[in-house]
Amino acid sequence: MAIHLTKESKVLVQGMTGGQGMRHTRRMLAAGTNVVGGVNPRKAGQTVDFDGRAVPVFGSVADGIRSTGADVTVVFVPPAFAKAAVTEAADARIPLAVVITEGIPVHDTVAFTAYARRNGTRIIGPNCPGLITPGQSNAGIIPADIAKPGPIGLVSKSGTLTYQLMYELRDTGFSTCVGIGGDPVVGTSHIDCLAAFQDDPDTELVVLIGEIGGDAEERAAAYIHDHVTKPVVGYIAGFTAPEGRTMGHAGAIVSGSSGTARAKQEALEAAGVRVGRTPTETARLVLDALGAG
Amino acid sequence: MDLYEHQARQLFEEHGIPVPRAEVADSPQQARGIARRLGGRAVVKAQVKTGGRGKAGGVRFAADPAAAELTARQILGMDIKGHRVRTVLLAEPVDIAEEFYVSYVLDRTAGGFLAIASAQGGMEIEEVAATRPQAVARIPVDRAEGVTSAKAGEIASAAGLPPQTVDVLVRLWQVLVREDALLVEVNPLVRTAQGRILALDGKVTVDDNARFRQARWGARDEEHQDPLEAAAAERGLTYVRLDGQVGVIGNGAGLVMSTLDVVAGCGARPANFLDIGGGASAQVMADGLSVILSDPAVKSVLVNVFGGITACDAVAEGIVAAVDTVRLTKPLVVRLDGNNAARGRAILGERAHPLVEQATTMDGAARRAAELAHTV
Numbered sequence: 187m188a189i190h191l192t193k194e195s196k197v198l199v200q201g202m203t204g205g206q207g208m209r210h211t212r213r214m215l216a217a218g219t220n221v222v223g224g225v226n227p228r229k230a231g232q233t234v235d236f237d238g239r240a241v242p243v244f245g246s247v248a249d250g251i252r253s254t255g256a257d258v259t260v261v262f263v264p265p266a267f268a269k270a271a272v273t274e275a276a277d278a279r280i281p282l283a284v285v286i287t288e289g290i291p292v293h294d295t296v297a298f299t300a301y302a303r304r305n306g307t308r309i310i311g312p313n314c315p316g317l318i319t320p321g322q323s324n325a326g327i328i329p330a331d332i333a334k335p336g337p338i339g340l341v342s343k344s345g346t347l348t349y350q351l352m353y354e355l356r357d358t359g360f361s362t363c364v365g366i367g368g369d370p371v372v373g374t375s376h377i378d379c380l381a382a383f384q385d386d387p388d389t390e391l392v393v394l395i396g397e398i399g400g401d402a403e404e405r406a407a408a409y410i411h412d413h414v415t416k417p418v419v420g421y422i423a424g425f426t427a428p429e430g431r432t433m434g435h436a437g438a439i440v441s442g443s444s445g446t447a448r449a450k451q452e453a454l455e456a457a458g459v460r461v462g463r464t465p466t467e468t469a470r471l472v473l474d475a476l477g478a479g
Numbered sequence: 480m481d482l483y484e485h486q487a488r489q490l491f492e493e494h495g496i497p498v499p500r501a502e503v504a505d506s507p508q509q510a511r512g513i514a515r516r517l518g519g520r521a522v523v524k525a526q527v528k529t530g531g532r533g534k535a536g537g538v539r540f541a542a543d544p545a546a547a548e549l550t551a552r553q554i555l556g557m558d559i560k561g562h563r564v565r566t567v568l569l570a571e572p573v574d575i576a577e578e579f580y581v582s583y584v585l586d587r588t589a590g591g592f593l594a595i596a597s598a599q600g601g602m603e604i605e606e607v608a609a610t611r612p613q614a615v616a617r618i619p620v621d622r623a624e625g626v627t628s629a630k631a632g633e634i635a636s637a638a639g640l641p642p643q644t645v646d647v648l649v650r651l652w653q654v655l656v657r658e659d660a661l662l663v664e665v666n667p668l669v670r671t672a673q674g675r676i677l678a679l680d681g682k683v684t685v686d687d688n689a690r691f692r693q694a695r696w697g698a699r700d701e702e703h704q705d706p707l708e709a710a711a712a713e714r715g716l717t718y719v720r721l722d723g724q725v726g727v728i729g730n731g732a733g734l735v736m737s738t739l740d741v742v743a744g745c746g747a748r749p750a751n752f753l754d755i756g757g758g759a760s761a762q763v764m765a766d767g768l769s770v771i772l773s774d775p776a777v778k779s780v781l782v783n784v785f786g787g788i789t790a791c792d793a794v795a796e797g798i799v800a801a802v803d804t805v806r807l808t809k810p811l812v813v814r815l816d817g818n819n820a821a822r823g824r825a826i827l828g829e830r831a832h833p834l835v836e837q838a839t840t841m842d843g844a845a846r847r848a849a850e851l852a853h854t855v
Contacts, residue, residue, distance in 0.1 A: 265688065265691065266691055266692070289688045290688060291659055291686050291688045291689035291692075292585060292659075292661055292686050292688065292689075293622070293656065293659055293686065293689070295590075296585075296590060296591055296592065296622050297622055297623065299590050300590070300591065300621075300622065300623065301623075315787065327787065327788060328787065329786075329787050329817065329818060332817070342733070343733065344731060344732065344733020344734065345731050345733065345757070345787060346729070346730055346731025346733055346734035346785050346787060347731070347733035347734050347737055349734075349785045349787045349817060350734060350737070350785050350841070353785065353816060353817065368732065368733070370585060370587045370661075371585070371587060371590045371591075372590075373590075395733070397732075397733050397736055398736070400587045400588070401587075401588060402587075402588075405588070421737075423733050423734075423736040423737040423740060424736040424740070425739075425740045425743065426721075426736075426739045426740050426742075426743045426748075426749060427736050427739060427752065447740075463740070463744055464737070464740070464741045464744065464841070464842055465737060465841060466840065466841065466842045
């Protein structure tokens with residue numbers, strides 16, 4: 187089962203023929219991902235060879251879906267073209283678009299996430315490592331060889347902390363790990379993933395990784411309190427980080443005192459989530475909760 | 480990046496929002512000339528990217544050009560919350576009848592923009608928001624639809640603002656969209672005794688990610704007061720100086736933040752935040768290390784890398800290159816895991832520098848670096 191991505195997923199890669207796209211398409215294929223095509227209007231009709239496997243290039247996401255039945259797209263195009271790429275994917279009504287691209291202007295993200303929502307396309311990212319269902323499929327840039335399949339669901343803002351926790355818990359394994367991205371506006375929230383993990387029979391426990399800024403973790407805590415019956419273990423980074431750039435009056439008015447690591451930890455603990463002080467301690471709490479410690 | 484008040488004022492003016500007459504000075508003599516052009520009297524305002532400058536004495540009234548020169552001399556060079564005042568804005572004084580607050584701000588929670596407005600603007604707006612939230616209107620704005628006259632009318636009436644502010648609300652939205660801003664704020668927006676609406680002070684935060692299409696604000700924020708931060712910025716590194724003794728380098732903002740926390744948990748204080756980013760080369764690693772080693776406060780250095788895209792052998796080569804060019808006098812604790820970790824560890828093992836040691840876990844590495852910082 188897992189969430190959002192399984193071995194049945196048929197994956198398109200927008201920007202496959204660029205440097206990043208080539209490199210990571212090769213890695214995704216090696217991890218068992220069913221990459222059914224790339225998208226590049228200037229190279230439509232060509233095929234790209236990845237270690238003996240020929241992957242067709244389509245002129246548009248819509249063409250790719252028509253020819254292959256693709257239901258996931260992974261976006262590697264540069265920031266200036268990301269909005270057009272995601273808009274095209276949403277116009278083609280693809281169910282899931284994973285936006286890896288870093289450095290997209292926030293106005294573009296606000297526009298394409300709202301547009302995608304109206305078209306029924308889920309966005310993961312932007313500025314994220316994507317998601318992996320170990321042993322089944324990998325949509326993005328998370329190293330596939332860190333951890334095996336298992337009962338833990340993981341959702342995180344941070345890519346490298348995802349890798350660190352996967353590594354700490356590599357022998358127990360993961361149902362799905364989702365890097366939702368660290369940008370101020372993202373298409374999929376901690377809450378969206380918590381809801382999906384709660385409904386996923388393959389997931390026994392959820393690891394939630396957060397960091398300073400915004401109030402996503404506080405809202406996740408409220409959601410956990412009301413809706414999640416599976417055990418959740420949390421980790422928050424940024425207790426000693428310097429106070430970030432403030433948004434002045436307006437920012438203070440919107441977010442109040444939230445945004446600090448302490449406030450997030452307290453909110454999670456009040457919702458019954460055990461919060462580790464380090465990634466290693468977090469892993470230990472997970473093993474305790476699973477009864478394997 | 481936050482803009483200076485005078486830059487925000489310039490944007491408002493370009494988009495047709497009424498502002499008082501004003502000019503920027505970077506010397507007292509220049510301030511005197513500007514005051515003369517403004518008719519003699521002027522408000523002299525420190526240009527710094529921080530709040531609370533009024534309370535710090537950075538905003539003062541000058542009754543004539545000689546007073547403007549003297550006041551500018553006092554304010555230029557002032558330190559306001561760690562920000563050195565390099566320029567002042569001289570503005571014509573205004574008879575204020577009423578002060579309002581208006582802004583558009585990114586609402587991260589909703590993934591959209593929010594209009595915030597109040598008929599009780601001014602310096603105490605944050606207190607108003609905290610104690611009388613009903614006096615502050617918050618209205619979501621659909622970015623695709625934008626702020627039309629009708630929408631602006633809705634915002635003004637919800638906040639109890641006079642109808643003359645509708646035009647300002649429409650134009651302020653245009654500033655937000657055309658300049659790729661994440662915040663545009665006018666506080667106070669005033670009605671003068673003569674009945675004019677004027678944007679007296681403003682704040683604009685532009686999106687660093689939009690630099691490729693918003694070239695006018697320059698390639699980088701020039702606000703690097705710290706020489707090490709400036710040196711790191713020149714090399715394209717994300718570096719923030721802190722006040723501890725353990726230098727920290729890692730890959731990925733989340734892992735580096737976590738590393739700082741773990742160091743603090745071991746009873747030491749981190750000296751900096753330095754993220755070499757994803758897929759970093761040996762050169763980037765060497766650059767980062769040389770920045771940290773040039774910090775006299777640093778007693779030990781912790782390198783914590785989990786290679787996803789980043790290859791640990793490249794990181795190790797960067798460390799070797801750095802210790803061979805900079806004469807290493809401080810101990811270095813290195814923890815490498817993930818992509819090519821075995822090769823990376825072998826490279827460091829072969830070099831066998833007496834001041835470089837390896838650790839197998841993140842916690843162990845932090846503990847050792849903290850220990851070394853105390854004993855050196």
